Amino acid sequence: MSRALLHLSTPQQVLSHYWGYDSFRPCQLEIINDVLAGRDVLGLMPTGGGKSLTFQVPSMLLPGVTVVVTPLVSLMKDQVDNLAARGIRAAYLSASLRPAQVRLAYDRCMLGKARLLYVSPERLRVESFLAELRTWNVSLIVVDEAHCISQWGYDFRPSYLLISRLREIVGADVPVLALTASATPAVAADIRRQLAFRAGHTTHALSFDRSNLSYIVRHAPHKFLKLKQILENTHGTSIVYVRSRARTKEIAMQLQECGIDATFYHAGLDARVRAERQQMWKEGKVRVIVATNAFGMGIDKPDVRVVVHMDVPPSLEEYYQEAGRAGRDGKPAFAVVIAGNADKATLTRRLNDSFPDMDFIRHVYERTGAFLEVAVGAGYDCVYEFDIERFCQVYKLRPEPVHGALSLLSRAGYFEYCEDGQTRSRIVIDTPRHEIYGLALTGSEDAVMLALLRRYTGILTEFVHIDETEIQAETGLDADTVYNALLSLNRRKVARYVPRKAIPYIYYTTSREATKYVTLPDSVYADRRREAVKRMQAVVNFVFTDASCRSRMLLEYFGETSVPDCGRCDVCRERAKNVRADDIEDIAAEALEQMVRRYPGATIEQLANGLGVPVARVAGVLRGLVEDGTFRICGMRVYLDK
DSSP: OOHHHHTOOSHHHHIIIIIOOSSOOTTHHHHHHHHHTTOOEEEEOOTTSOTTHHHHHHHTTSSSEEEEEOSOGGGHHHHHHHHHHTTOOEEEOOTTSOHHHHHHHHHHHHTTOOSEEEEOGGGGGOHHHHHHHTTSOEEEEEETTGGGGOTTSTTOOGGGGGGHHHHHHHOTTSOEEEEESOOOHHHHHHHHHHTTOOTTOEEEEOOOOOTTEEEEEEEOSSHHHHHHHHHHTSOSEEEEEOSOHHHHHHHHHHHHHTTOOEEEEOTTSOHHHHHHHHHHHHTTSSSEEEEOTTSOTTOOOTTEEEEEESSOOSOHHHHHHHHTTSOTTSSOEEEEEEEOTTHHHHHHHHHHHHSOOHHHHHHHHHHHHHHHTOOTTOOTTOEEEOOHHHHHHHHTOOHHHHHHHHHHHHHTTSOEEESOOEEOOEEEEOSOHHHHTTSOOOHHHHHHHHHHHHHOTTTTTSOEEOOHHHHHHHHOOOHHHHHHHHHHHHHTTSEEEEOOEEOOEEEOSSOOOOGGGOOOOTTTTHHHHHHHHHHHHHHHHHHHOOSSOHHHHHHHHTTOOSOOOOSOSHHHHHHHHHHHHHHHHHHHHHHHHHHHHHSTTOBHHHHHHHHTSOHHHHHHHHHHHHHTTSEEEETTEEEEOO
8 A cells, every 4th residue: 555545654654664663762753753844863772772763654654665775684685575564665786696586676667666775885886786776766865873984982983985876876855864873973073074975964863871881891801701600690581792604503502402492694605594493492482592603693582681801891882782682672671792811812812813914914915816716907896706724725824814914905996805795695506407207306306406497497417506595485485395395305416515605705806916006095094093092092991990980981082072971881889888887887986886775895796796797898998997996905805895
């Protein structure tokens, strides 16, 4: 049913009709009204603050299509499916789509049959997409995770700089809504500059305070024992973050051995395995997921009770985003950092790995070209699969500084290194057609084979890309059955099946340079290293000092002033405990004085029994009172000192 027929003319009506809510959360309506008024808007909304509604609601009131630029490629389909379940028509573009599916998405946007289109920033370099974009009526540009466009942010991505091209194509009068959950004042200013915000732009910011979240730091020589203790003494769904893929599996297995239900997740796992584990965790079938920072972005699970960082995070921005995945339902939750003696040195090593010296960076650039067989002067606008593990093995290099060098070279524009590339599944049937029908296939194998032959031409002579969900729809089989049938056909050498997988790639944005000409400007290297040192020091202060409320330290880092202590973090709790202890001592001293007045000459043991407190406690209080001249002790008897 069209919006006109529904007579939805206000944001509140759209919210009520499609989402069933009576009112907006704080900040949402202000952002929506400014967007509808045609203003450029920066929305600073903490994790779980409801960013999506700030563009999904106006997309139903604006006449054209809303283009959403997001790095969450793996979640695009889920987001579009969720909107479809609410009756909102949307589309997405990703490398997993076949040409016919891309064409259909283009047509839906041009004809006004899709209200939102989700794209990755890398799509903005595809000229065919930009040509299509010129024919559409675009009403709004949304930049999700907008901190990625800032050179001063912790997660800068060169491809985000392409977003400014959108304004040139769709027209400068089309408003831009930039959204992020973590940005310092400097990063917020850079976002507005990079996106060329027009006069009259607005910024709406929720406080970064999470009143239900307790920030806790625990110092422990044996981190796993402390993790086990935390999980055994808390309840509910949990996330444990580590910095190493290998450690995700190691810690998950250790937890299982201790009787704690756990699994692990990292970007190197097959996409299907990642999706399965993520879904099991979301559905509560697994309590704990041990993961790298590849996990969590875009996942709206409200009942996470505990987020534990086994390794000290490299920045407070990253920590805030990850810790903020706890307690989105507003109920009490905990964000715990387990710190060890070696963590300060680890932070320094990570910093040096992120900014290796120039000779090493040039060496990596030269070796990358040789590894990919790209000659000097060649490679422009070409994409190459890049097996970084094999690269490091071939040239005997540590992966961590190689990552740092590749990232810096990407920032400088020599190429783009992407770790999250996705290859589509492909298959070729090796068995001649006349022999296929004589094979002794199981029921599921036979159904899958017939679906393959019907849907994919050329499959008997060459590899073709396939979509397992299409085979599911064709056969009526579930995902596991289809996948196992394909694997079985591969094992039996009936076909060669290559499942989709995540594989890094390098895209040369310019021809390969001679190594001696490779330089990095200060804005890429020296200035950014200084900023990284500041971020590292902020983390060190947060984790290794107990002089200030941890929540207040976080809020002040993000530019909030006059922040009171939270009363929830470990620092505040320790202070409160000490204050209570002082109060108890005062009460004990007053009661003791009254007792001695009533029973002069009583023994310490008699006084302790009368007060109902341990003898040692009475003796401790008495020492202070004797020193200040209130009491005197003769033998074991206590008297007022008059």
